[in-house]
Amino acid sequence: MAITIAALKEAPAEHRVSLVPSVVKRLIKQGCQVLVERGAGAAANFADQQYEEAGAKVVDRSAALAQANLLTVVDRPDEDTLGQLKEHQVILGLLSLSVDHDVAKQLAEKQVTALSFELLPRTVSRAQSMDALSSQSSVAGYKAALVAADHFMRYFPMMITAAGTAKPAKVLVLGTGVAGLQAIGTAKRLGAIVSGYDVRPASRGEVESLGAKFLTSSVSAAGKGGYARQLTKEEQQQQQDELAGFIADSDIVITTARVPGKKPPMLVTEKSVQEAAPGSIFIDIAASDLGGNVAGSKPGEVVETANGAKIVGADNLPSELATSASEMYSKNVQAVIKALLNKDGEIEIDTTDDVMSELVATHQGEVISGRLRSQLGLP
Amino acid sequence: MAITIAALKEAPAEHRVSLVPSVVKRLIKQGCQVLVERGAGAAANFADQQYEEAGAKVVDRSAALAQANLLTVVDRPDEDTLGQLKEHQVILGLLSLSVDHDVAKQLAEKQVTALSFELLPRTVSRAQSMDALSSQSSVAGYKAALVAADHFMRYFPMMITAAGTAKPAKVLVLGTGVAGLQAIGTAKRLGAIVSGYDVRPASRGEVESLGAKFLTSSVSAAGKGGYARQLTKEEQQQQQDELAGFIADSDIVITTARVPGKKPPMLVTEKSVQEAAPGSIFIDIAASDLGGNVAGSKPGEVVETANGAKIVGADNLPSELATSASEMYSKNVQAVIKALLNKDGEIEIDTTDDVMSELVATHQGEVISGRLRSQLGLP
Numbered sequence: 070m071a072i073t074i075a076a077l078k079e080a081p082a083e084h085r086v087s088l089v090p091s092v093v094k095r096l097i098k099q100g101c102q103v104l105v106e107r108g109a110g111a112a113a114n115f116a117d118q119q120y121e122e123a124g125a126k127v128v129d130r131s132a133a134l135a136q137a138n139l140l141t142v143v144d145r146p147d148e149d150t151l152g153q154l155k156e157h158q159v160i161l162g163l164l165s166l167s168v169d170h171d172v173a174k175q176l177a178e179k180q181v182t183a184l185s186f187e188l189l190p191r192t193v194s195r196a197q198s199m200d201a202l203s204s205q206s207s208v209a210g211y212k213a214a215l216v217a218a219d220h221f222m223r224y225f226p227m228m229i230t231a232a233g234t235a236k237p238a239k240v241l242v243l244g245t246g247v248a249g250l251q252a253i254g255t256a257k258r259l260g261a262i263v264s265g266y267d268v269r270p271a272s273r274g275e276v277e278s279l280g281a282k283f284l285t286s287s288v289s290a291a292g293k294g295g296y297a298r299q300l301t302k303e304e305q306q307q308q309q310d311e312l313a314g315f316i317a318d319s320d321i322v323i324t325t326a327r328v329p330g331k332k333p334p335m336l337v338t339e340k341s342v343q344e345a346a347p348g349s350i351f352i353d354i355a356a357s358d359l360g361g362n363v364a365g366s367k368p369g370e371v372v373e374t375a376n377g378a379k380i381v382g383a384d385n386l387p388s389e390l391a392t393s394a395s396e397m398y399s400k401n402v403q404a405v406i407k408a409l410l411n412k413d414g415e416i417e418i419d420t421t422d423d424v425m426s427e428l429v430a431t432h433q434g435e436v437i438s439g440r441l442r443s444q445l446g447l448p
Numbered sequence: 449m450a451i452t453i454a455a456l457k458e459a460p461a462e463h464r465v466s467l468v469p470s471v472v473k474r475l476i477k478q479g480c481q482v483l484v485e486r487g488a489g490a491a492a493n494f495a496d497q498q499y500e501e502a503g504a505k506v507v508d509r510s511a512a513l514a515q516a517n518l519l520t521v522v523d524r525p526d527e528d529t530l531g532q533l534k535e536h537q538v539i540l541g542l543l544s545l546s547v548d549h550d551v552a553k554q555l556a557e558k559q560v561t562a563l564s565f566e567l568l569p570r571t572v573s574r575a576q577s578m579d580a581l582s583s584q585s586s587v588a589g590y591k592a593a594l595v596a597a598d599h600f601m602r603y604f605p606m607m608i609t610a611a612g613t614a615k616p617a618k619v620l621v622l623g624t625g626v627a628g629l630q631a632i633g634t635a636k637r638l639g640a641i642v643s644g645y646d647v648r649p650a651s652r653g654e655v656e657s658l659g660a661k662f663l664t665s666s667v668s669a670a671g672k673g674g675y676a677r678q679l680t681k682e683e684q685q686q687q688q689d690e691l692a693g694f695i696a697d698s699d700i701v702i703t704t705a706r707v708p709g710k711k712p713p714m715l716v717t718e719k720s721v722q723e724a725a726p727g728s729i730f731i732d733i734a735a736s737d738l739g740g741n742v743a744g745s746k747p748g749e750v751v752e753t754a755n756g757a758k759i760v761g762a763d764n765l766p767s768e769l770a771t772s773a774s775e776m777y778s779k780n781v782q783a784v785i786k787a788l789l790n791k792d793g794e795i796e797i798d799t800t801d802d803v804m805s806e807l808v809a810t811h812q813g814e815v816i817s818g819r820l821r822s823q824l825g826l827p
Binding site: 116199208216228232348393 | 463492493494495576577578579582583586587590594595597598600601602603605607609610611612614634637638639725726727756768769770771772775776779780783
């Protein structure tokens with residue numbers, strides 16, 4: 070029997086949608102039925118009509134919750150919606166279950182099968198097409214460079230004109246993961262002089278291949294047996310001082326050291342912010358209620374400092390590039406669904422599979438994900 | 449005797465400033481005294497202290513007006529300030545005197561010497577370093593592409609990821625003057641597929657040299673003796689239909705057909721706007737109180753249409769990139785000042801000079817500028 074998939078509408082502040090019309094079309098071709106909550110794609114520029122043309126049925130939330138075998142979301146829905154989930158129903162999204170353990174326990178008790186993207190084992194190559202954290206980080210990095218360029222009151226590229234030459238902007242990206250590399254690439258495209266900083270010396274190759282300068286700490290954190298060792302207080306201070314020097318030499322700093330559910334490391338201190346030249350821009354991708362990478366950053370806000378610098382608390386950049394972000398995310402969702410369906414087109418959760426044994430947070434009353442189990446102290 | 453130059457503070461909506469500290473320094477080196485109105489550079493990230501360090505005296509407006517031989521501005525000051533100008537005082541800026549003839553006449557009556565950048569003869573090669581319209585158009589074109597990228601909810605470049613490929617954005621730039629070419633170049637940098645449209649076939653080379661596709665009308669406006677001829681109604685319709693086709697094939701349209709003081713030509717019709725796909729972006733650099741290039745554009749506003757397109761009324765983009773725009777503008781101002789000073793460092797207006805005979809709107813009670821005289825019906 071064909072399964073029914075339903076994409077829910079996100080909260081107003083979230084412009085992304087978990088399924089886009091082109092992916093709906095492919096799911097239907099594979100034999101699934103697809104429901105889409107009315108207006109779910111509107112903020113990402115996908116109209117209800119486009120979903121209908123793709124073969125989906127546009128319904129209200131109660132119908133979606135009542136009929137779907139599998140619910141897809143971007144962010145975790147509100148408690149009321151979670152409360153309406155039924156036994157054996159599957160929900161897939163960026164559910165942050167490794168952060169909010171109580172929710173994970175509740176879903177397990179309700180016999181709901183919850184798949185939470187942040188639990189995906191990112192090192193398994195088969196999981197790459199499902200890697201929503203990666204696809205959304207890529208969007209965030211691109212958008213971070215654009216937001217920086219838009220706030221900055223000077224040219225990014227060098228400009229040679231009849232009246233004289235304007236020097237290019239100096240951009241420093243802290244953290245060279247997926248978001249950092251994409252920010253570096255985009256700032257380079259725009260013609261800035263770009264540096265990427267990371268404490269992992271192994272990042273050098275990727276940063277330099279983008280035409281940027283690689284900066285790192287002179288303090289090595291490499292310890293015995295390949296493990297990182299604890300730095301001494303003096304070493305930490307030395308690292309911070311070096312970093313402060315790199316920051317002072319930049320017009321724009323983009324920080325990307327985000328750790329889901331944990332307080333982000335403070336990379337740009339209050340002193341660095343206060344000593345920044347007027348017009349300096351800080352884009353803090355890690356801005357959150359728990360803090361950010363930049364002293365004084367506030368999620369969703371642009372803070373202007375007394376010395377004329379701007380700190381952009383860029384907590385949800387993928388939502389600002391909602392169409393592309395949704396397209397990417399939706400493809401990740403599609404890849405997970407494909408892996409969930411057996412040859413009869415039914416959902417079959419194989420909790421021994423190396424991807425599913427981590428991605429599946431809860432199933433049949435149990436916490437499955439190895440990472441989540443160890444966080445909860447389960448054997 | 450050394451002349452005194454004073455840069456006035458602009459109106460609050462204008463972030464540019466007519467003199468930046470580095471240019472102040474050079475003017476002082478050349479023997480000028482420089483006054484800067486308190487806070488004049490603040491919105492462009494130049495602090496009063498920087499001006500003082502460059503050798504300027506920071507003063508209030510009344511002192512600037514009382515002491516200066518030459519006043520520099522970006523936009524034309526308010527009537528009250530113009531009313532305080534004295535006989536023989538010189539004022540230089542984007543005064544729009546070819547638009548507001550009454551103001552030109554008043555300044556002539558008051559025996560003020562007014563130099564208005566829009567009157568500069570742009571074909572004289574010696575005038576290139578003074579060409580503020582050009583330097584500011586260049587800023588506007590760069591910023592137009594950035595504003596477009598920031599409003600657009602999709603990637604500009606093609607993105608190849610583990611989950612699939614995102615197609616690049618299609619950008620169409622209407623009008624390939626200085627602003628248009630800079631918008632084309634910046635959109636190309638960002639990885640979009642870019643086309644430039646102009647009715648002048650001679651623009652092809654410049655557009656193609658930027659890696660963009662050149663689009664033009666199949667209707668030739670070339671008439672006898674090199675003059676443009678009046679198009680017939682049918683030809684006008686054909687031209688408009690062709691253009692509507694190009695617009696419909698684009699995600700983003702940047703329009704740059706601005707004619708100072710005149711109603712801008714309507715290039716994107718209401719029909720084109722209404723038929724645009726959701727998420728389409730129109731950036732109208734020509735947006736003004738007289739209308740713009742895009743139906744429904746409003747200066748300084750972002751209009752969202754019922755079909756999910758956005759029209760950005762980008763009436764003063766240089767003000768949004770105030771630091772770079774001011775640096776460029778200030779160099780143009782410096783070039784004019786250099787041309788005005790004789791070997792004793794005094795202002796000497798040579799109304800027979802091929803640049804000054806156009807740039808100087810009024811001097812010693814007379815309207816000087818040839819263009820302005822012909823507009824006013826003077827011999």
